[in-house]
Amino acid sequence: xxxxxxxxxxxxxxxxxxxxxxxxxxxxxxxxxxxxxxxxxxxxxxxxxxxxxxxxxxxxxxxxxxxxxxxxxxxxxxxxxxxxxxxxxxxxxxxxxxxxxxxxxxxxxxxxxxxxxxxxxxxxxxxxxxxxxxxxxxxxxxxxxxxxxxxxxxxxxxxxxxxxxxxxxxxxxxxxxxxxxxxxxxxxxxxxxxxxxxxxxxxxxxxxxxxxxxxxxxxxxxxxxxxxxxxxxxxxxxxxxxxxxxxxxxxxxxxxxxxxxxxxxxxxxxxxxxxxxxx
Amino acid sequence: xxxxxxxxxxxxxxxxxxxxxxxxxxxxxxxxxxxxxxxxxxxxxxxxxxxxxxxxxxxxxxxxxxxxxxxxxxxxxxxxxxxxxxxxxxxxxxxxxxxxxxxxxxxxxxxxxxxxxxxxxxxxxxxxxxxxxxxxxxxxxxxxxxxxxxxxxxxxxxxxxxxxxxxxxxxxxxxxxxxxxxxxxxxxxxxxxxxxxxxxxxxxxxxxxxxxxxxxxxxxxxxxxxxxxxxxxxxxxxxxxxxxxxxxxxxxxxxxxxxxxxxxxxxxxx
Numbered sequence: 409x410x411x412x413x414x415x416x417x418x419x420x421x422x423x424x425x426x427x428x429x430x431x432x433x434x435x436x437x438x439x440x441x442x443x444x445x446x447x448x449x450x451x452x453x454x455x456x457x458x459x460x461x462x463x464x465x466x467x468x469x470x471x472x473x474x475x476x477x478x479x480x481x482x483x484x485x486x487x488x489x490x491x492x493x494x495x496x497x498x499x500x501x502x503x504x505x506x507x508x509x510x511x512x513x514x515x516x517x518x519x520x521x522x523x524x525x526x527x528x529x530x531x532x533x534x535x536x537x538x539x540x541x542x543x544x545x546x547x548x549x550x551x552x553x554x555x556x557x558x559x560x561x562x563x564x565x566x567x568x569x570x571x572x573x574x575x576x577x578x579x580x581x582x583x584x585x586x587x588x589x590x591x592x593x594x595x596x597x598x599x600x601x602x603x604x605x606x607x608x609x610x611x612x613x614x615x616x617x618x619x620x621x622x623x624x625x626x627x628x629x630x631x632x633x634x635x636x637x638x639x640x641x642x643x644x645x646x647x648x649x650x651x652x653x654x655x656x657x658x659x660x661x662x663x664x665x666x667x668x669x670x671x672x673x674x675x676x677x678x679x680x681x682x683x684x685x686x687x
Numbered sequence: 688x689x690x691x692x693x694x695x696x697x698x699x700x701x702x703x704x705x706x707x708x709x710x711x712x713x714x715x716x717x718x719x720x721x722x723x724x725x726x727x728x729x730x731x732x733x734x735x736x737x738x739x740x741x742x743x744x745x746x747x748x749x750x751x752x753x754x755x756x757x758x759x760x761x762x763x764x765x766x767x768x769x770x771x772x773x774x775x776x777x778x779x780x781x782x783x784x785x786x787x788x789x790x791x792x793x794x795x796x797x798x799x800x801x802x803x804x805x806x807x808x809x810x811x812x813x814x815x816x817x818x819x820x821x822x823x824x825x826x827x828x829x830x831x832x833x834x835x836x837x838x839x840x841x842x843x844x845x846x847x848x849x850x851x852x853x854x855x856x857x858x859x860x861x862x863x864x865x866x867x868x869x870x871x872x873x874x875x876x877x878x879x880x881x882x883x884x885x886x887x888x889x890x891x892x893x894x895x896x897x898x899x900x901x902x903x904x905x906x907x908x909x910x911x912x913x914x915x916x917x918x919x920x921x922x923x924x925x926x927x928x929x930x931x932x933x934x935x936x937x938x939x940x941x942x943x944x945x946x947x948x949x950x951x952x953x954x955x956x957x
Contacts, residue, residue, distance in 0.1 A: 490859055508862030520857035524875050524954055537861040537871065565954075585861065 437621050438464040438487070438589055443496035445482060455646035456482050460496070462640060462649060464589070469615070469622045471632035474642030474650075475683060480625040483647070484591050487623070488514040500589060510538045513587030517594040519578035521566035527577050528553070528562035534585040549584040556580060556614055571599050572607045579611060583618060590615065592624040596631070608635060608663045629683075633675045634663035641682045651682045741925040749926040756923070757906075762930060764907040765896055768824060769938065772831025773892040777885060779832065780839025787840070788847040788873065789865065801837060809833040809895070813902045822903045830902070831895030835888045842887065846880030847873055875953060882946040889938045897931070908934075 440462050447454040456479040464470055474480050485491040487498050489505040489512065497504065500511050513534075521530045531549050535541045553559040556576055566574055575596065582590065595611075596604045612635055615622055626632050632639045639653040655675055657666050666672060693701070723743045729735045730742035737745060753759055787794035809830065816829050850873045858868045874881075900909025908927045915923030 488860060490856075506862070507859065508864075510862065514860035516853065516857055516860065518853050520854050522854070522872070522875070524878075533858075533871070534861040537858060537863045537867050582860075 436463045437466045439499040446494045458646035469636045471636040471639045472625045478647045510585045511588045513582035514591045515595045519574040531581045552580045572603045590620045590622045634666040741921040745922045749922045761911045768896045772828045776835035780836045783840045784843035805837045827899030830899035831892045834895035835891035842884040846877040
């Protein structure tokens, strides 16, 4: 990709296909079209999302940032197929999403490891649920455990692992089902700051190595810049895509290296301004 | 751990802990002995009437005479009824709790009924039960069920509904069906609740069986207590009460043992 130094800004509420436009349609892994969501509750109606459209191409790492409570997580739940939108649609490889198909891996904020299962059994949970537990998929899970330093801990229980290791185990549980697209919902925010920095580096390395297309929701601007190729900035509720920030770093980028890059603060200032926290 | 690796402080601490445990047990035994001794002494001195109050030695004689007074038959009858009532109550209670967990609608609909049934004194149903199922062992088991089932339902449903929502959400991200969520998350998550409920249930089943035997029976400890009271054989009544206490403790132990087995198995193979 050959974007300039300055991030691209799109019109308010407009479609945010800027980065993707340059690519052919066939490489679009995920297409989100005019998504809208209204919540109904006893207290009335809340318009959470309004006309959200974007697409993600194979191998991209995209972050979504936005003011707290703007519906970032809701957006992920819809994309994962856990929540029905009021309008619009989500296509994965041109087909409507279905949670049971296993095309999408969704990692939540907490690791949600089951305390009564060993790490190995925890890692197999997704495969078990999706009925994909075969000799071959077990092998793959073991390979992942080996590659990412958890193999020696496979017979331990979650309570015996550190926060960073638990998060890695949760990631392997998701990766073991071989999702086409990975969704991360504030997946690091339950960790303390130092663990968080090292885990994001870890996870970034793993995802790049496995060549996973990733869509991540975060409230942490530095995290979004340091990890992703594109940052979608949502507005306050009802959320629309306010603007998009394309980040360009050197090819051997890692989250920690990006944080030291001179372009980092340019991106940060841009996103900060767009978030318009003081409005 | 090897003894050589323990520091002297550690050893002293462990010794202190052991001593404390022994002191507690010793005090407990002493209290019982003191109680029995005082009872026996007062009975021997004629301060209390051993015809009305019985005495440890008379109770001992009654217990030893089990071959002639049919104690074994009465004990086995009560134990059998309790075990059947407990097993059925647990089964029905768990099934109902699963149904109510499955359907929030049914749970909401049945909530007021459950609450009323729970606080209703089940003994009041005694005559109705006897008329409906007959004056036999069936009535006793139904009484045990009436007393234990509702509590089991409420307890287990409470546990099921309190299952960590994030865990369920995680299961859903993998596309888990409701059945899978239940078997893989809710049930193992609630294994402690389940056994706590069993511990309460075994006690309640015993209460139900004795209540049932009071109302209608030809054998059992409850029968023995009523019979003994009517013919003023207080030795028999007191002996039965003591056997009942031991029985309750043993049944509770049995559930604890089962819990240990299941929890260990679950952690190793699930």
